Amino acid sequence: MNKDGLPENTFLSTLVNQIAEVVQQARSHVRLSVNQAMVASYWEIGRLIVEHEQRGQARAAYGQRQLAELSARLTALFGKGFDVSNLRNMRRFYLAFPIRETLSLELSWSHYNVLARLENPPAREWYLREAASQNWSVRALERQIGVLYYERLLSSKDRALVETEAARHTAPLAETRKDFLRDPYVLDFLNLNASRFLESDLEQAIMDNLQAFLLELGRGFAFIARQQRVNLADEDFYLDLVFYNYKLKCFLLVDLKLGKLTHQDMGQMDTYVRLYDEEVKGADDNPTIGLVLCSEKSEAVVRYSVLAEQRQLFAAKYLPWLPSEEELQRELERERELALQRLAQWQETQA
Secondary structure, three states: OOOOOOOHHHHHHHHHHHHHHHHHHHHHHHHHHHHHHHHHHHHHHHHHHHHHHHHOOOHHHHHHHHHHHHHHHHHHHHOOOOOHHHHHHHHHHHHHOOOHHHOOOOOOHHHHHHHOOOOOHHHHHHHHHHHHHHOEOHHHHHHHHHOOHHHHHHHOOOHHHHHHHHHHHHHHHEOOHHHHHHOHHHHHHOOOOHHHHHOOHHHHHHHHHHHHHHHHOOOOEEEEEEEEEEEEOOEEEEEEEEEEEOOOOEEEEEEEEOOOOOHHHHHHHHHHHHHHHHHOOOOOOOOOEEEEEEEOOOOEEEEEEOOHHHHHHHHHHHHHHOOOHHHHHHHHHHHHHHHHHHHHHHHHHHO
16 A cells, blocks of 8 residues: 555556656647648748749749759758658648648648649648548548549538548548658658668568678679658659669669568559659669569568560570579578567567
């Protein structure tokens, strides 16, 4: 019994609950503060870019070169988060919401990045209000826009039926602190190491060793980047590993999946390869190739991704310098087992 006459376990549980409430409130406050700071600063950056365009050259003449120079200078000052695509996002954000007072402080920058793409102003305002009042996550907002929720409400004779269907799809998709911490825009804004948060411990351990494995093969691989952001149709994706092979004179893009290989995985890598060829590959470089690695509990699956028009070149010129799919599969299985053992040992030390 404690001095208040309560059993010790009850007293301790009360203390834990009180401390938990303090911590939860503090974390919610931090989350809200970061959201508000991002939205306010990115709106202001968008305004400055638009006003600079209007004061200077015509927009058509402003173009890529000016944004690229601005991006380079801001990146040198502040690190990630100021690539050309994100600066375009900020500019579009301001143009879509030119009156700052109309912004909802409950929504994140990622929400506004989705909303700003809507060309219909009434729809944009309606989705903003719904996302804020219903606490929609970004995924929930994207889903409702994708199924034309607003348009169907306007045209439906049974609004209640449409609203019930929408609620069923968004109920499990309310935004959580975990979503917030994994948001790449938040990590960039805070200048944090995105890969530490965006990958599981197992993925990290496997990729660490696969990176070393490819570099140790002695077949011309040079490491370029990890968790490299690529922008596709105004949406950001991340490549797990990027290499350049100086003997083949081509880029190799690597993507790791924990789970079953799907057609979507291969199609996505094909899209990355084509995008890399269009925007990154030099005139004297050979076509880019992709590599998708799927690590499952029972087996590993490895597939090279080559665009149809490059298959003959791949077979004749690339294969002699690349590890085979079977060789990579054995290495992936070995690395998964080693990674699981190391993680188990680490967990035992933390117990």
